[in-house]
Amino acid sequence: MAKNPPLKKIRFGIVGVGHMGSYHLNVVSTLPTHELVGVFDAKLDYAKDKAELFNTEAFETYDALLQNVDALTIAVPTHLHYEYAKKALERGIHVLVEKPITLDIAQAEELIALAKNKNCILQVGHVERFNGAVMALGKIVTEPLLIQARRLNPYSGRIVDAGVVLDLLIHDIDIAVNLVKRPLVKHSAFGSAITGKHEDIAVIELQFEGGCIATLTASRLSQYKERAMTITQKNNYLILNYGTQEIEIHRQGNSVTVTAPDEIKYSQESIVERVFIHKDNPLKSEHEHFYKCITGEEKPMVSGASDLATLKIALESVKQILGNS
Numbered sequence: 001m002a003k004n005p006p007l008k009k010i011r012f013g014i015v016g017v018g019h020m021g022s023y024h025l026n027v028v029s030t031l032p033t034h035e036l037v038g039v040f041d042a043k044l045d046y047a048k049d050k051a052e053l054f055n056t057e058a059f060e061t062y063d064a065l066l067q068n069v070d071a072l073t074i075a076v077p078t079h080l081h082y083e084y085a086k087k088a089l090e091r092g093i094h095v096l097v098e099k100p101i102t103l104d105i106a107q108a109e110e111l112i113a114l115a116k117n118k119n120c121i122l123q124v125g126h127v128e129r130f131n132g133a134v135m136a137l138g139k140i141v142t143e144p145l146l147i148q149a150r151r152l153n154p155y156s157g158r159i160v161d162a163g164v165v166l167d168l169l170i171h172d173i174d175i176a177v178n179l180v181k182r183p184l185v186k187h188s189a190f191g192s193a194i195t196g197k198h199e200d201i202a203v204i205e206l207q208f209e210g211g212c213i214a215t216l217t218a219s220r221l222s223q224y225k226e227r228a229m230t231i232t233q234k235n236n237y238l239i240l241n242y243g244t245q246e247i248e249i250h251r252q253g254n255s256v257t258v259t260a261p262d263e264i265k266y267s268q269e270s271i272v273e274r275v276f277i278h279k280d281n282p283l284k285s286e287h288e289h290f291y292k293c294i295t296g297e298e299k300p301m302v303s304g305a306s307d308l309a310t311l312k313i314a315l316e317s318v319k320q321i322l323g324n325s
């Protein structure tokens, strides 16, 4: 019997092994397609502890790590994404950079052009795109009329170089933009900066060509974690729970009010369908897609142009919010 060809392993590194970098380590160390070569972090002792835990090496410099990898994840604070990604791409190394790609449009454009020029894959870590429910959404949503999202977190104080728009809300901007696939015609953003100079609470309203409206809310000051999106279409209403990766489809919604002499009764009915969803770890799916883009088995799910559109909306929202607060 013919043997399967040996798996082509990619030599992989992780830069920044804090909160998000540790999740990447956790996933990459389990992938049969990846050889985890090592990590780099400004806090060397910390990097050594993580490396020991995952049976890999802690490199003392970024350059040393770059000399040994084909691809890497960049999970350092956002203001450092540009310099770290640029250095890697210049050497022809494929980059999976955490979201947001950069804090600046010109820098994002430069990285996208550089990746193209060097024939490298540059993927932005919009992990929610790989949420099973979000992947299913793409097949169900054909004509969205109204998109509403709520993304709430308790305060953590971890992200200090960006506000809640670039930290949390950007996920929902990314999903809304990629669902509607129409140009934006109106955009307003409100918010407040309570703990420091960046906004902690934000509400943005987007209107797309064709009329679809999105209202996206995020807070990192709520004593509750919630990740939900609802979508109104002409013939159905969808409720998506990012946490449980579930979608409910409500159809033939009907409300009846019966008025009798002693009471008024209100009832609401609809047919509810629970969509079967293939659930997996979204970060694992993100890495598998990145790998398949590198090997040419898949085309990048989302284009650089779409990443830029998302970042532009996010940055314009921050400008409106901080200008108004």
Ligand SMILES: NC(=O)c1ccc[n+]([C@@H]2O[C@H](COP(=O)([O-])OP(=O)(O)OC[C@H]3O[C@@H](n4cnc5c(N)ncnc54)[C@H](O)[C@@H]3O)[C@@H](O)[C@H]2O)c1
Pocket: 015, 016, 017, 018, 019, 020, 021, 040, 041, 042, 043, 075, 076, 077, 078, 080, 098, 099, 100, 125, 126, 127, 158, 159, 166, 167
């Ligand atoms: N995709 C998601 O859902 C998601 C979630 C959380 C964070 N993020 C993104 O991940 C990035 C990191 O966020 P985090 O929450 O992990 O932050 P973090 O502070 O927990 O981790 C950042 C790590 O980078 C290291 N670091 C700092 N400066 C460095 C430098 N100059 N060189 C090398 N290493 C350096 C720190 O020591 C730390 O270990 C941010 O861009 C953030 O937006 C994405």
